[in-house]
Amino acid sequence: MAGHGIAIHVQDLVVGFGDRVVIDHLSLDVLEGEILGLVGASGGGKSVLLRALIGLLPKRSGQIDFPASASDEANRRGVLFQQGALFSALNARQNVQFPLREAAHLSPALLDEIANAKLEMVGLTADDGDKFPAELSGGMTKRVALARALALDPALLFLDEPTSGLDPIAAGEFDSLIKTLQQTLGFTVFMITHDLNTLAAVCDRVAALADGRIAALGPLPKVLKSGHPWVRAYFHGVRAQMLHLGA
Amino acid sequence: MPSLIAIDHGPCALQASGAWTVTHVELLERLCDGVSGERSGPIDLSGVTALDTVGAWLFEKLARRGGAGSSEPVLIGASPSHSGLLREVRELNKGEPARRRRPNPFVDRLTKMARDLAADSVAFLHMLGAVSIALGRVLRQPGSLRLTSTVYQLGRVGWQAIPIMALITFLIGAIIAQQGIFHFRKFGADSYVVDMVGILVLREIGVLIVAIMVAGRSGSAYTAELGSMKMREEIDALSTMGLDPVSVLILPRVLALIVALPILAFLGSLAALYGGGLVAWLYGGMSPAIFIARLREAVSVTHFEVGILKAPFMALVIGLVAATEGLKVKGSAESLGQQTTASVVKSIFLVIVLDGLFAVFFASIGM
Numbered sequence: 172m173a174g175h176g177i178a179i180h181v182q183d184l185v186v187g188f189g190d191r192v193v194i195d196h197l198s199l200d201v202l203e204g205e206i207l208g209l210v211g212a213s214g215g216g217k218s219v220l221l222r223a224l225i226g227l228l229p230k231r232s233g234q235i236d237f238p239a240s241a242s243d244e245a246n247r248r249g250v251l252f253q254q255g256a257l258f259s260a261l262n263a264r265q266n267v268q269f270p271l272r273e274a275a276h277l278s279p280a281l282l283d284e285i286a287n288a289k290l291e292m293v294g295l296t297a298d299d300g301d302k303f304p305a306e307l308s309g310g311m312t313k314r315v316a317l318a319r320a321l322a323l324d325p326a327l328l329f330l331d332e333p334t335s336g337l338d339p340i341a342a343g344e345f346d347s348l349i350k351t352l353q354q355t356l357g358f359t360v361f362m363i364t365h366d367l368n369t370l371a372a373v374c375d376r377v378a379a380l381a382d383g384r385i386a387a388l389g390p391l392p393k394v395l396k397s398g399h400p401w402v403r404a405y406f407h408g409v410r411a412q413m414l415h416l417g418a
Numbered sequence: 419m420p421s422l423i424a425i426d427h428g429p430c431a432l433q434a435s436g437a438w439t440v441t442h443v444e445l446l447e448r449l450c451d452g453v454s455g456e457r458s459g460p461i462d463l464s465g466v467t468a469l470d471t472v473g474a475w476l477f478e479k480l481a482r483r484g485g486a487g488s489s490e491p492v493l494i495g496a497s498p499s500h501s502g503l504l505r506e507v508r509e510l511n512k513g514e515p516a517r518r519r520r521p522n523p524f525v526d527r528l529t530k531m532a533r534d535l536a537a538d539s540v541a542f543l544h545m546l547g548a549v550s551i552a553l554g555r556v557l558r559q560p561g562s563l564r565l566t567s568t569v570y571q572l573g574r575v576g577w578q579a580i581p582i583m584a585l586i587t588f589l590i591g592a593i594i595a596q597q598g599i600f601h602f603r604k605f606g607a608d609s610y611v612v613d614m615v616g617i618l619v620l621r622e623i624g625v626l627i628v629a630i631m632v633a634g635r636s637g638s639a640y641t642a643e644l645g646s647m648k649m650r651e652e653i654d655a656l657s658t659m660g661l662d663p664v665s666v667l668i669l670p671r672v673l674a675l676i677v678a679l680p681i682l683a684f685l686g687s688l689a690a691l692y693g694g695g696l697v698a699w700l701y702g703g704m705s706p707a708i709f710i711a712r713l714r715e716a717v718s719v720t721h722f723e724v725g726i727l728k729a730p731f732m733a734l735v736i737g738l739v740a741a742t743e744g745l746k747v748k749g750s751a752e753s754l755g756q757q758t759t760a761s762v763v764k765s766i767f768l769v770i771v772l773d774g775l776f777a778v779f780f781a782s783i784g785m
Contacts, residue, residue, distance in 0.1 A: 259750035275443045277472075288475055288510040297513065305749030323440060324470035355502045356471075 177238050178203045178327055178359040179224065184233035186216075186223045193219045195383030196233070206353060206360040208370045210405060211380030217363045218331060220380065224361070225250055225329055237327070249320030253331040255312040257304040263290065263315045264300030270322040289318040294348060310341040314348075321352065330362035334369055342366060346373045379405065422449040432480070435465025438473025450476050464495035474500070474507040538764070545742045549672055552665040567670040575636040576678030582635070583628055583682050584689040590627055591619055591690030595697040608702055612709055613716040615694035620721040624687030626773055629732040632679055633765040637740040640671050641761035644744025645754045653745070672737035679733035680726050687725065724785050728776050732769050739765040
C-alpha cells in the first residue's frame with residue numbers, strides 16, 4: 172500500500188439540489204494511504220460531498236475517479252455513517268458478518284471467527300457480538316459500525332463525524348483506534364470531522380470546505396496559516412492555542 | 419490465484435503464494451483444511467502477493483495448529499506491508515470460543531410461552547390499574563380530563579371509522595341473509611331468515627365484527643403511536659415534566675374507544691340489518707314491509723342490549739392491550755412492528771374470549 176498514488180481524484184465536481192448549488196466546481200485529490208480530514212461549516216456541504224463520493228448523490232457535472240482501485244478487490248469501500256446505521260434487526264456480530272456473507276462464501280465457523288476478530292480489532296469482545304444495536308452505547312455503536320465498515324478490508328474508508336456524540340476520552344480512544352488500524356491495514360481514510368483534537372492527532376492532511384470549494388488544503392499547521400477568512404474564523408481558537416504552545 | 423504447497427525438503431513445511439484475500443476464501447478454506455494435522459513447521463509467505471484479514475487469520479490458524487507450544491515465529495518471509503496485519507491477528511480470538519448452548523427447543527419454547535403469558539397478564543392488569551387511577555382522578559376533578567385530546571381521538575376512531583365499519587357490516591349482513599335464504603328454502607323456511615339475521619346481528623355479529631375491525635384499525639394505530647413516542651423518549655420527557663403519561667396519552671385514547679365502539683356497533687348492526695333486508699328483498703323476494711314486520715316479532719330489546727352491553731368492555735380490552743404493547747416497544751424499528759402485530763393479535767383473541775364469557779353470562783341470567 173506504500174505507493175503514493177491517488178486514491179480519489181475529484182475534478183470540477185458540482186452537486187446541487189433544485190436551484191441551490193452546494194458543491195461548486197470542487198477539485199480535490201486524496202492520496203493513497205493518508206488520512207484526510209474535511210472541515211466545513213454546518214450545512215456547508217461536507218456530508219453532500221461525502222455522499223457524492225460514495226455514490227449516494229448524483230453529481231451535476233465533473234469527475235470522481237478512484238485511480239488506485241482499478242481491480243475489483245481494491246474497489247471495496249467502507250463507510251461509517253454518523254449514526255452508525257447498524258441494521259437493527261441483526262446483532263453486532265451479524266452486522267459485521269453481513270458484508271462478508273454477501274461478498275464470499277465462508278463457512279459458518281470461519282464467518283464467526285472473522286467477525287469476532289474484527290470486533291476485537293475495534294476493541295470489543297466476542298461477547299459484545301450478541302448484543303443488538305438498541306442495546307449498544309454510543310461508543311460501542313461506532314465501534315461495531317467501524318468493524319462492519321472494515322469487514323471486507325476496504326482500501327478506502329469514509330468516516331462521517333466518527334467522534335461526534337462521544338466524550339473526549341472515548342473520542343480520543345476512537346481516534347487512536349482509527350490511526351492504529353490505518354497503520355496496520357494500510358487503508359486510505361476520508362473523514363468529516365469537527366473535532367479539532369482528531370484533526371491534530373490523526374489527520375495527515377486537512378481540507379477546509381467553504382463556499383462549495385476547498386478553501387485550504389494541507390497539513391494542519393499549513394492550513395492554520397491560510398488567509399481565507401472562513402478558515403481563519405474556524406481555526407481562530409486553535410491558532411491562538413498552537414501559537415501559544417509554539418507549534 | 420492463491421496456493422499452498424507442501425514442501426518435503428528445506429526449512430519450511432508449507433509454501434503459500436498468490437492473493438490470500440476474501441475473494442478467494444472458498445479455495446483458501448479448502449487449502450487450509452487439506453493440510454494434515456501432523457505437518458508442523460514454518461510456513462513460507464514470501465510468495466503472497468495480497469493479504470487481508472481473512473487471509474491473515476487463516477495463516478494464524480494454520481500457525482496455531484502447527485506450531486502449538488513452539489516460541490519461534492512459524493510464519494516467515496512475509497513482506498513488510500503484511501507483517502503488521504499478521505502481528506495484529508496474532509492477538510485476536512485468543513479466548514476459547516464460548517460454546518453456545520444448544521437449547522432444547524420444545525421445553526425452552528414452552529417455558530418462554532408460560533413466562534410471557536404471566537408477564538403479559540401482569541402488564542395488562544398493571545395498565546388496567548393505572549388507567550383506573552387516572553380515571554378516578556378525572557372523576558374527582560373533571561377539569562383534569564384532556565378533553566381536546568379525547569375529542570380528537572374520538573374523531574379518529576369513531577367518526578372516521580364509520581364508512582368502513584358500515585360497509586363491512588352491510589356486506590356481512592347481506593351474506594348471512596343470502597346463505598340463510600339459500601339453505602332455509604330447502605325446508606320452505608325462508609321467512610325464518612329474518613329471525614336468524616336479526617338475532618345473530620344484534621347479539622353477536624354486529625358488535626364482534628366491529629370490535630375486531632376496531633382492534634385492527636385503531637388498536638394497531640395506538641400501539642404504533644405510543645411505541646414510537648416511547649422510542650423517541652417522548653414518554654420519558656412527559657414524565658420528567660411531572661405529567662402522568664397514562665392520563666395524558668392513554669386515558670383519552672381508551673375513553674374515546676369506549677365511547678366510539680358502542681356507537682360503531684349500533685351503526686354497524688343497522689347496516690347489517692339493512693344489508694340483510696336488501697338481500698331478502700332482491701334475492702329472496704321478501705318485501706321490505708314484511709321483513710320489518712317479521713323483524714319486529716323476531717327480535718326484542720333484550721337482543722340489542724346483549725349486543726351493545728358488550729361493546730364498552732371490548733373497547734376497554736382493545737385500548738388496554740394497545741397501550742400495554744405500545745409501552746413495551748424498545749429502541750428498534752423491528753420491535754415496533756412486533757409489538758403492533760402482538761397488539762392486534764392479542765386484542766382480537768381477547769375480544770373473542772370476552773364474547774364467549776359474555777355468552778355464558780347472559781345465558782345464565784336468562785337474557
